[in-house]
Amino acid sequence: MWFGESEANVREIFDKARGSAPCVLFFDELDSIATQRGSSVGDAGGAADRVLNQLLTEMDGMSAKKTVFIIGATNRPDIIDPALLRPGRLDQLIYIPLPDEASRFQIFKACLRKSPIAKDVDLSALAKYTQGFSGADITEICQRACKYAIRENIEKDIEKERRRSENPEAMEEDVDDEVAEIKAAHFEESMKYARRSVSDADIRKYQAFAQTLQQSRGFGSEFRFADASGAATGTTTSGAADPFAASAGAADEDDLYS
Numbered sequence: 001m002w003f004g005e006s007e008a009n010v011r012e013i014f015d016k017a018r019g020s021a022p023c024v025l026f027f028d029e030l031d032s033i034a035t036q037r038g039s040s041v042g043d044a045g046g047a048a049d050r051v052l053n054q055l056l057t058e059m060d061g062m063s064a065k066k067t068v069f070i071i072g073a074t075n076r077p078d079i080i081d082p083a084l085l086r087p088g089r090l091d092q093l094i095y096i097p098l099p100d101e102a103s104r105f106q107i108f109k110a111c112l113r114k115s116p117i118a119k120d121v122d123l124s125a126l127a128k129y130t131q132g133f134s135g136a137d138i139t140e141i142c143q144r145a146c147k148y149a150i151r152e153n154i155e156k157d158i159e160k161e162r163r164r165s166e167n168p169e170a171m172e173e174d175v176d177d178e179v180a181e182i183k184a185a186h187f188e189e190s191m192k193y194a195r196r197s198v199s200d201a202d203i204r205k206y207q208a209f210a211q212t213l214q215q216s217r218g219f220g221s222e223f224r225f226a227d228a229s230g231a232a233t234g235t236t237t238s239g240a241a242d243p244f245a246a247s248a249g250a251a252d253e254d255d256l257y258s
Contacts, residue, residue, distance in 0.1 A: 006047060007054040014058040014068075022067035030072035036081045052081055059089050077209055095210040098134055098198060101127050107135050111142040118183040126187065132196050132203075144190040145182050153180035 017025050027033070037049045062068055072090055074080060084090055099107060105127035112123075130138060 006051045010051060010054045010058060014062070017068045018062075018066050022069075024069045024071060027070075027072040030074040031076040031079055034072070034074075034081055034084050035079050037083075052084070056083060056089070077206075093213060095206065097206075098132060098203070099138075101131070104130055104133065104138060107138045108142065111139050112182070115142075115146060116179050116181045118181040120184040121182065121187060122184075126191075129191070130194070132198070132200075133194070134196075134198055137195065137197055141187070141190050141194050144193060145186040148186040148189050149180045149182045152186070 013025065017023055033048070033051050033055065035048065035052075037052060059070065062070075070090065077093070085093065105123055108123045108126055126141075130141070133141075
């Protein structure tokens with residue numbers, strides 16, 4: 001990759017977003033391009049820092065009139081550069097926990113919506129048993145069960161061809177091949193290799209980070225406006241200077257939300 005090409009790609013993405021507004025820019029694995037500056041080991045010439053700087057510049061230059069929504073997802077919020085999380089950028093942080101039982105049931109249904117499932121498969125039991133599993137973990141269970149069903153069907157076809165070659169006259173006429181269904185036995189075999197990609201320690205770490213972030217943003221929780229009599233109900237006083245008086249003469253400036 002040529003010097004400066006990554007920054008040019010960032011500029012191009014935002015230019016396309018401005019031209020396609022309203023739209024959503026979604027950055028998956030945000031930590032891959034937004035780690036804390038100066039923390040990248042072996043970063044030749046500070047390329048990662050330059051990409052992050054370009055990202056911050058593009059976000060600051062996004063006009064309020066351009067309805068471009070920027071969303072990022074990460075499993076490592078602790079290594080994201082704080083400058084990216086300041087107000088005006090990615091300032092709305094949402095902690096998404098692991099799916100509950102009802103959500104896991106829907107994930108199983110979504111993964112298997114195009115697959116033939118035998119009647120003896122109880123997705124509710126699978127959803128109840130997979131406590132602490134992520135969507136990717138559940139997808140792996142479904143894919144492995146599907147592979148077992150395909151393997152079993154192939155072995156049946158091989159056995160059928162073997163019997164046909166040994167005694168061609170005794171074989172019945174070919175019938176339509178049955179669709180390989182995913183049976184309960186296939187899921188039971190798949191569950192033997194099931195694993196959680198998110199440990200209890202990871203969950204506690206995420207919960208602690210979310211709690212710390214929530215506490216850090218409660219600075220103005222005791223703020224109250226003065227009541228009708230002029231008495232302050234919070235930290236403000238009736239004799240306090242108007243914080244907006246300095247901007248009263250700037251009426252000709254562009255309204256941020258116009």
